[in-house]
Amino acid sequence: MALDPQVMDQLVEAVRRFVEERLIPREREVAEADLVPDELIAEMKALGLFGLSIPEEYGGLGLDLAEEVRVVQELGRTSPAFRSVFGTNVGIGSQGILIDGTEEQKRAYLPRLASGELIGSFALTEPEAGSDAASVRTRAEKDGNTHYRITGTKRFITNAPRAGVFTLMARTGSQEDGARGITAFLVDADIPGITLGKPDRKMGQQGAHTCDVNLDNVRVPAEAIIGGREGQGFKTAMKVLDRGRLHLSAVAVGAARRLIDESLAYAMDRKQFGQRIADFQLIQAMLADSETEWLAGKSLIEAAARDYDAGTDVARRAACAKLFCTEMVGRVADRAVQIHGGAGYVADFPVERFYRDVRLFRLYEGTSQIQQLVIARSMIREAEREG
């Protein structure tokens, strides 16, 4: 739904203020404790962040993608661990239900996901199925006519320790069926047979937790299949990831903005050789390169999101955006550390933490290399069709 521009500006302003006043001051504490405090999570719920993308009729805000990427850029300006708290409810943990779910499934889950009462998590990756997502080995066997039993292991599952429901990909067909044999299930986290691994010890993004999800003969009803039909899971997963690419690109663009702001402020304050380092041309070159790349990323996602909302197929552009924006923020973070000099290598300045935090963006929800394949294959397919 396209909001009145004045209301949208107010919405963005409210999020910006929340980020500035409530989240940025707590970044360091969250990183050191590896925990987002409950009272901040309660504030995120009260603000309505869990329901950004869920339609109003299911209790969310129903932002369209162009609106979502504006809000998400603001959220990107603080530690990604904060966004992670509600990020799966806005993206991969709710979109499967929203895009392909039945009306009953939407009514059963979306209102609680929008309020933050329930945390949704997306479970595709496995020890042996990462980039090769179609090789999922977790099996769902029929148990009579009304149920399935699921067995397998899911890896690096974001928000699994807090999840109430998993959008989980399991194989109902044979291994040879590849992508066509995969079915998406809605698996409630409290069903017997589900156990969680220890939280992964990560390079960055402390406060956001991932872990293994082990399923041993987990009995779920047939109604738990998203959309009610077997064999559609891989398509659902790809649709979810498609939309998520622009969301994640917006997070990366927001983080780049923060890194540039930190770098500029430092360069204008720090003095060497009797003047501020911002006056040195080699520092200026780094600032200018980062600013230019930030603007390119921002323009890319905002245009693609508008076209997505207008109904255009933006799959290739979403992959281009994820590739460019996440690689871009890596370069911006690298320059930010360079501009800070030795100070950028110690934990007293936020750029050291962001440098580690943003590294993940190039890996999850499709590595840069997978994006390259998506882009190139789409180019070749189009040329073949037209040739």
Add this chain to the structure above:
Amino acid sequence: MKILVPVKRVVDYNVKIRVKADGTGVETQNVKMSMNPFDEIAVEQAIRLKEAGLAEEIIAVSLGVTQSQETIRTALAMGADRGILVETDEALEPLGVAKCLQKIAEKEGPGLILMGKQAIDDDANQTPQMLSALLGWAQATYVSKLEIADGKAKVKREIDGGLENLEIALPAVLSVDLRLNEPRYASLPNIMKAKKKPIDTMSPADLGVDVSPRLVTLKVTEPPKRAGGVKVESVAELVDKLRNEAKVI
């Protein structure tokens, strides 16, 4: 009980104020504007009274240019029920504002007018007092604690050297201070719903008030730049300088 909350659109508290090159005032072009922070505290208090069942309706009023509507929307998003915009391009002064608010109060009949003790742009701290005199209502300024019961307001006022406890009869004009409460963030769903809440627009002339300026601003200047300090070598030298150069001891 109705509560009337006047809210003013001011330069955002995070903005570094710049004086216009010609010295006629402060630069407001392309500058972020938002609700006067003391008024936010007044809105918050009104909402808390409503949540406690002590008020039925909260009316947010703003005076000024068309964009003051955004400030009213912020109050509506926080929880006010409806808005009134007195639209004018005139440079408003406290007396003109107080006269307009008097007319609105006489029409709406609120039991309480809650307002910021001053606005952070001109720091006049005059409108609440003028309004209370014009209405002939009781007033309490710099309120840092408030209880309403039996048609009376018990307030703590922050005054030089301590706190003053007052009990005043309603209807009354209260000007609120920083420590009364911590204003809430308007939630995103409420920002969207605020668009549907009504805002009445009128002009000072509709209220029969002449708001033309009574004051003339001669010149606005930046405060003098702070001169750099000096380092002293010893306590003896410090005492000597304080005594013989600064002549403060």
